[in-house]
Amino acid sequence: FIGKYSIRNPGTEKIYLSFIFPYPMKQGEGMLRNVKLLVNDKEDIENTEYQQNLILWTGLLEPAQSLEMQVQYAGRGLNHFIYGFAPGKQINHFKMKIDVLGSGSVNYPVSTMTPTETTDTDEGTTLTWKLNSVLTQLNIGVLLPDRINIARQISVMTQRAPAFFLMFLASLCIILAISGYPLNFIRIVIISIAYFLFYPLFAYLSVYMNVVLSFILSFGVIGLLIFNYSRVVYRLNTAMANAAAYTFYLGITSIATLLPTYTGLILVIEGVVLLAIAMQVLSQHRDIKISEIFGRPDAAKDEKDDPCAGGKNDEAM
Structure with a gap:
């Protein structure tokens, strides 16, 4: 906000002037930053008081003298x-x-x-x-209304989505390789589709309900779909690892986008945690190679661990 006010003393005697500007918010509602009162294009610190609810300037105005008052502030949360x-x-x-x-x-x-x-x-x-x-x-x-800011944040969120999805996809491949599963194209596509469905679901729900509730509902529904599907086609431990990757690369990054003031801090903390997890996991699998991540483990282990393969053998018997 920038408000400019011209004040002139039309009389023949000097007057004592009080310029009062109340803040446009109630107690506990929103936040103002970079609040300034400029008198003739500069701050008059000696005669200006920045009080809890208003700005107050007092001073003398000579006959026919004019003052240019300018109030500046940026509002947040209003x-x-x-x-x-x-x-x-x-x-x-x-x-x-x-x-x-x-x-x-x-x-x-x-x-x-x-x-x-x-x-x-x-x-x-x-x-x-x-x-x-x-x-x-x-x-x-x-x-x-909140939906104005949310619409902008969802737009930013979708712009960043491909980068975080690639990180999620890489983590998914590593999890499957460590767990001894081959990279099945159809399964990965299904998980990827579920991953991206979060964005339109969240966008539409945020129009009809509270933003926090719509985020929790969207994140929870998609997360349960990914977890349950991974549990069915893989082991429970693998499903939990996939859900953790989903939480890191979609959940936490989305929260960081919705809180632009803390985006950098949240992403840095997330990066440190991910690095710690990666170092711990790779220290337990020192012999793993990149070729193994995108390769196919031996068929015997695949049939042993894959519940779908086991089901076929049972039917044959």
Whole structure:
């Protein structure tokens, strides 16, 4: 937010001026950062107080003197933005522009006036209010629903999906090689399809329900599908390892995307944990080679460990 205010003393005597700007949020709601009050393009630290609920500037204004006040801040976690006017005061030469990113439709809070101009852009919607010689009890405001930010985060999530999927696929191949299973193309394709179905499922559910609930439901359903399928065609230990890989490469990375403030920290911690797991596993399988990961173990072990193969032998008997 950047608000510019021009103040002029029209009298012949100097006046004592108090400029008060209340913060646009309630206690425990959202967060403001980079809050600044500029007086004639610079901060007046001596006469400015940044209080819990407002900014206060006090000073003397000489006759015919003008001041240019500018309020700046960036908001986070707010579900709406409302700009209020002093009740019973005429509004002159007022202009405000709000850019709402990632949304094709915009809603407004109760008791607020609609914009005088609405423009659709490539990034969202631009709202403009131009008021002159207006007397009103209404304020200016716009609702900022969670789905706007979620839509952007889901877009980022899907852009990163191929890279994390390749890591998941590599881990899946290593798990199967260590477990002594051959790389069965059809089985890997089925697991891969289930993996990618998480994204459209989460995207559609987030439209109709809470984001946290939709993520838990999507992640849980797809995870159960992958775990149960792996349990049927492989051993239980292999299924648990596949589920762990799914959690690391889809679950944790998705959470990191949904929490952009902590994305770097989450991914770094995840990388350290994955490295520790890889070092531990490879230390127990020192003789494993890359060719073995993409090769086919001997048929005897395959038939012994594969429950599907065992079922065929039983039928033959």
